Amino acid sequence: MTETIPQSRTAEAGDAPEPGATSAGLLVLAPLRFEAKAVRRGLREPASRVQRTGMGATRASKALRLAGADPRTPEKAGEESKLGPFGAMVVMGTAGGVAADLKPGDLVVATEVSDGTTTVALPGADLLAAELCRAGLPARAGKIATVPKIIKSAERAELAAQGYLAVDMETSALLGAANGRPVAVIRAVSDSGFGPGMVTGGIAALRSLRRAAPVAELWAAACAERTVLLAGPRSFCAGVERAIEIVERALELRGAPVYVRKQIVHNTRVVADLEQRGAVFVDELDEVPDGATVVFSAHGVSPAVRDTASDRGLSVIDATCPLVSKVHAEARRFAREGYTVALIGHAGHEEVEGTLGEAPDSTVLVQTAADVAALSPRDPSKVAYLMQTTLAVDEAADVAGALRERFPQMRAPGSDDICYATTNRQAAVHAVAADADLVLVAGSKNSSNSVRLVERSERAGTPAYLIDGASDIELSWLSGVSVVGLTAGASAPPAVVSEIITALSGLGTVTVTERVTTTESVQFGLPREVRR
Numbered sequence: 001m002t003e004t005i006p007q008s009r010t011a012e013a014g015d016a017p018e019p020g021a022t023s024a025g026l027l028v029l030a031p032l033r034f035e036a037k038a039v040r041r042g043l044r045e046p047a048s049r050v051q052r053t054g055m056g057a058t059r060a061s062k063a064l065r066l067a068g069a070d071p072r073t074p075e076k077a078g079e080e081s082k083l084g085p086f087g088a089m090v091v092m093g094t095a096g097g098v099a100a101d102l103k104p105g106d107l108v109v110a111t112e113v114s115d116g117t118t119t120v121a122l123p124g125a126d127l128l129a130a131e132l133c134r135a136g137l138p139a140r141a142g143k144i145a146t147v148p149k150i151i152k153s154a155e156r157a158e159l160a161a162q163g164y165l166a167v168d169m170e171t172s173a174l175l176g177a178a179n180g181r182p183v184a185v186i187r188a189v190s191d192s193g194f195g196p197g198m199v200t201g202g203i204a205a206l207r208s209l210r211r212a213a214p215v216a217e218l219w220a221a222a223c224a225e226r227t228v229l230l231a232g233p234r235s236f237c238a239g240v241e242r243a244i245e246i247v248e249r250a251l252e253l254r255g256a257p258v259y260v261r262k263q264i265v266h267n268t269r270v271v272a273d274l275e276q277r278g279a280v281f282v283d284e285l286d287e288v289p290d291g292a293t294v295v296f297s298a299h300g301v302s303p304a305v306r307d308t309a310s311d312r313g314l315s316v317i318d319a320t321c322p323l324v325s326k327v328h329a330e331a332r333r334f335a336r337e338g339y340t341v342a343l344i345g346h347a348g349h350e351e352v353e354g355t356l357g358e359a360p361d362s363t364v365l366v367q368t369a370a371d372v373a374a375l376s377p378r379d380p381s382k383v384a385y386l387m388q389t390t391l392a393v394d395e396a397a398d399v400a401g402a403l404r405e406r407f408p409q410m411r412a413p414g415s416d417d418i419c420y421a422t423t424n425r426q427a428a429v430h431a432v433a434a435d436a437d438l439v440l441v442a443g444s445k446n447s448s449n450s451v452r453l454v455e456r457s458e459r460a461g462t463p464a465y466l467i468d469g470a471s472d473i474e475l476s477w478l479s480g481v482s483v484v485g486l487t488a489g490a491s492a493p494p495a496v497v498s499e500i501i502t503a504l505s506g507l508g509t510v511t512v513t514e515r516v517t518t519t520e521s522v523q524f525g526l527p528r529e530v531r532r
């Protein structure tokens, strides 16, 4: 049997965002006196309390029964718990480490707890573990087993083989006391079976518990019922899906390794996943062996890179997004016709470098209105402008406006250079930012379109954070926040969005409402090299 507490739900018609039910204080359950004492010494908030439960599942269950806090005791249902009011609960104590690389003092935050019969999943463990790490503590998230008695090394090895990190004798019996409230488990390894003895290990564990206590309070302060406003569209665009599929098919058809010049798309998860499957990411072509297959990333390359690949006899598969290729073609056309091309974009971005390389003698990068003022074209009546595909729509329009003011005859691209995916995601985040206390944007730091989503939200007056995954969420951001806007850049996988919602549901019930501003149906064909 597997339980998950708490859960997320999808909003139903008529649901209004509910105010955040903020924590009414933290209750820590600690089995032993010295564990309770260590935690008490670390706590800072007056509303936080520690309750001792006694060692072993039987004593712990009895303690909860006596406190009227064991929901499995029917006669106590409805009676007020003697544990008093609390908003969130954390089980804190020492544990035996079963994973070989754990040492005394290491903290394990339970992703699930099993007593062999019942398994309780605890979403959001990654979030708490990451916060402990940020506080300088050695913490990780993983499975904890509750066992009826002290176990020997063979049993530890068996649990390790099943993926458990640590073992204790009480947690499984204590979780029910949360009775629907957010609950977390922090166990400090005192005895790994591989390290120093009980005494030194125990001291290290108690020190870690004391230092973890304020982080548990931070976690409790972040616990609340929330609404997640999901922006739509979000996540992968057609160009990113195509680029990833090109690498996947190249690996399938040609076998590993397949070299990829630069990150195929700007996302650490995508890159790590493809790396695991045999893709080798390089910065420049001189890192690619002669005769090997190399994929050009979605951001495109300059003709100089294509020439080098050709000279080297490399087998090239081009994953440049067709919408980037369109901008390259426009740069060549304007240059051919004698125009000076003002390329509105960000210096150093791979896409900009590729576009600049199409007509280096005719193209000038302009990033701001000040750059426009400094522009000195060969013939002021022959100026054209182009844009990087992933710019902020409103900011790029400002720069284009400054150009038009200075060069009234300026030519524009045949159609918008800022692509549909960038435009749609910016409009969608704007729509959720207006009603959110905070916006989370899934995406990597080097992803231009993801960074623009953060900026767009901030310009709407809502603080926003760029996160690669749930563990980047800092608990302090969530304190007092009842409506979270959530989106993902065009290069961020949809799974990250689900992961973030699951993590937030570990802090209290989450109601998910999707706000769709437009739907997308764009698809791009694959290059012939990877067509089946």
Ligand code: SF4
Pocket (backbone or CB within 6 Å): 237, 238, 239, 240, 298, 321, 322, 323, 324, 389, 390, 419, 420, 421, 422, 449, 490
């Ligand atoms: S963001 Fe736009 S230009 Fe970039 S890959 Fe996606 S569709 Fe292509």
